Amino acid sequence: MTKMDANRNIVATLQSIADVYRSQGQIHKFHAYRNAIETIRHEFTGKGIAIVSAEQLKGMKAIGKAMYEKIDEMLRTGALRQQAVVSSDPTNVALKLFTSVHGVGPVAARKLVDAGYRTLDDLRTDTMNLLPPAARVALQYHEESEIRIPYDEIEDHLEFIRAVLRTQVDARLIANVCGSHRRRADTSGDIDVLLTHPASHSTSDSPYEYLAAVVSGLKRPQPDAAATSLASSRSAVPSPTAPSSPYILASLAEGSSKYMGYCRLPYPPPSSSSSASVTEPGGGEGLPQRAITRRLDIRWVTADFYPCALLYFTGSDTFNVNMRLHALKMGYTLNEYRIAKLSRDGSPPSGVTPAGIASVSPDRGTVSRPSASPARMASPEGGGVGGYVVGATAAGGDEQSLEVTSERDVFRILGLPWTDPWDR
Numbered sequence: 156m157t158k159m160d161a162n163r164n165i166v167a168t169l170q171s172i173a174d175v176y177r178s179q180g181q182i183h184k185f186h187a188y189r190n191a192i193e194t195i196r197h198e199f200t201g202k203g204i205a206i207v208s209a210e211q212l213k214g215m216k217a218i219g220k221a222m223y224e225k226i227d228e229m230l231r232t233g234a235l236r237q238q239a240v241v242s243s244d245p246t247n248v249a250l251k252l253f254t255s256v257h258g259v260g261p262v263a264a265r266k267l268v269d270a271g272y273r274t275l276d277d278l279r280t281d282t283m284n285l286l287p288p289a290a291r292v293a294l295q296y297h298e299e300s301e302i303r304i305p306y307d308e309i310e311d312h313l314e315f316i317r318a319v320l321r322t323q324v325d326a327r328l329i330a331n332v333c334g335s336h337r338r339r340a341d342t343s344g345d346i347d348v349l350l351t352h353p354a355s356h357s358t359s360d361s362p363y364e365y366l367a368a369v370v371s372g373l374k375r376p377q378p379d380a381a382a383t384s385l386a387s388s389r390s391a392v393p394s395p396t397a398p399s400s401p402y403i404l405a406s407l408a409e410g411s412s413k414y415m416g417y418c419r420l421p422y423p424p425p426s427s428s429s430s431a432s433v434t435e436p437g438g439g440e441g442l443p444q445r446a447i448t449r450r451l452d453i454r455w456v457t458a459d460f461y462p463c464a465l466l467y468f469t470g471s472d473t474f475n476v477n478m479r480l481h482a483l484k485m486g487y488t489l490n491e492y493r494i495a496k497l498s499r500d501g502s503p504p505s506g507v508t509p510a511g512i513a514s515v516s517p518d519r520g521t522v523s524r525p526s527a528s529p530a531r532m533a534s535p536e537g538g539g540v541g542g543y544v545v546g547a548t549a550a551g552g553d554e555q556s557l558e559v560t561s562e563r564d565v566f567r568i569l570g571l572p573w574t575d576p577w578d579r
């Protein structure tokens with residue numbers, strides 16, 4: 156038993172109960188558990204402090220009387236009776252399984268369970284024709300896409316996508332992976348690609364023109380271009396016989412700014428760095444790592460929205476919730492596109508704008524267009540567009556939108572200390 160085992164056990168137990176509540180659509184309860192987990196991660200595990208007594212958590216954020224007692228029980232007995240009861244209930248097991256399929260929410264899952272379905276094969280057979288259409292696609296790849304994606308493989312995906320963009324779509328497009336990968340997680344559930352173009356702007360006539368082109372580029376069978384370019388950029392190993400299957404294999408949702416689907420790297424790989432076999436249980440066992448189908452999310456934003464989108468899409472979701480709450484307290488509204496000063500009458504905030512960040516009014520024509528030849532930033536982690544700074548401005552109704560050029564600007568405006576992605 157290592158020092159941090161108790162922390163890990165508490166987090167895993169609370170998470171498994173949180174998952175059940177989420178699958179039941181009990182979002183408030185879900186958040187109560189998630190917030191308690193966040194407190195443990197931040198105040199204990201993240202600081203290298205082992206929890207030995209529930210007393211240590213008394214009075215902390217998200218640790219009410221009920222949560223305190225659960226943690227106390229876990230520490231005294233090594234387990235939580237509630238968890239054993241909740242997670243062994245067959246209905247709960249099925250709800251959790253079904254909501255793990257993309258496109259099946261708590262309401263649909265309940266219907267499927269009520270109809271007597273219990274297994275993924277029941278869903279595949281779907282004798283009563285109850286399955287939402289997106290779930291039908293998702294079921295094809297479900298077991299494979301549940302396998303966590305190693306950090307290095309995601310780097311390969313990014314490199315591959317960048318090569319396709321560079322050679323087949325538009326060399327100036329900027330792609331970065333956000334989500335847990337940007338938070339430097341060892342493994343991620345999916346690949347969250349954020350895409351922008353330095354010459355795009357939310358006030359332009361067709362701000363969404365790029366995503367469709369990118370997706371169709373990634374759907375095209377990839378003969379040599381991207382694979383070869385990837386190979387030559389990372390090693391001297393030449394690309395083997397041209398892999399002809401497309402990178403994107405199937406789609407779940409295709410919008411003008413959001414794409415969701417399934418992808419797979421060309422196999423065999425141009426270099427051997429990611430060709431380790433899968434040891435993780437749960438389908439796809441024995442498959443070479445690269446041959447596993449992965450879940451891909453792509454978000455397109457215009458360059459002016461990039462800093463806030465980067466912040467949002469990096470998460471964690473709890474970090475986002477807390478930052479937004481803090482923003483509201485400070486009189487700002489923060490979303491995945493912009494940060495704006497809240498004002499009831501629509502008048503500009505008095506005095507100087509925070510931290511030297513210009514407050515701009517798009518209808519007065521003071522929108523700063525992104526620079527055509529962006530300057531390199533010293534630190535790409537600082538949150539500019541892939542290491543580039545782009546001008547940024549957002550339109551904002553009766554709110555005062557603030558110009559931000561990096562994630563750091565948002566922290567500064569809100570009076571928060573900079574937090575690296577891996578600490579979020």
Ligand code: 8DG
Pocket residue numbers: 333334335336340342343344345347467468469470471472473475476
């Ligand atoms: P994972 O894939 O490794 O499981 O973790 P993740 O990368 O943090 O989760 P994600 O579901 O892929 O979401 C990516 C980011 O999007 C997340 O870190 C923060 C942001 N986000 C929110 N709220 C929500 C939400 O309700 N749904 C999704 N899909 N993303 C959200 O802040």
Ligand code: CA
Pocket residue numbers: 333334335336343344345346347
């Ligand atoms: Ca993710």
Ligand code: CA
Pocket residue numbers: 334345346347452
């Ligand atoms: Ca995602």
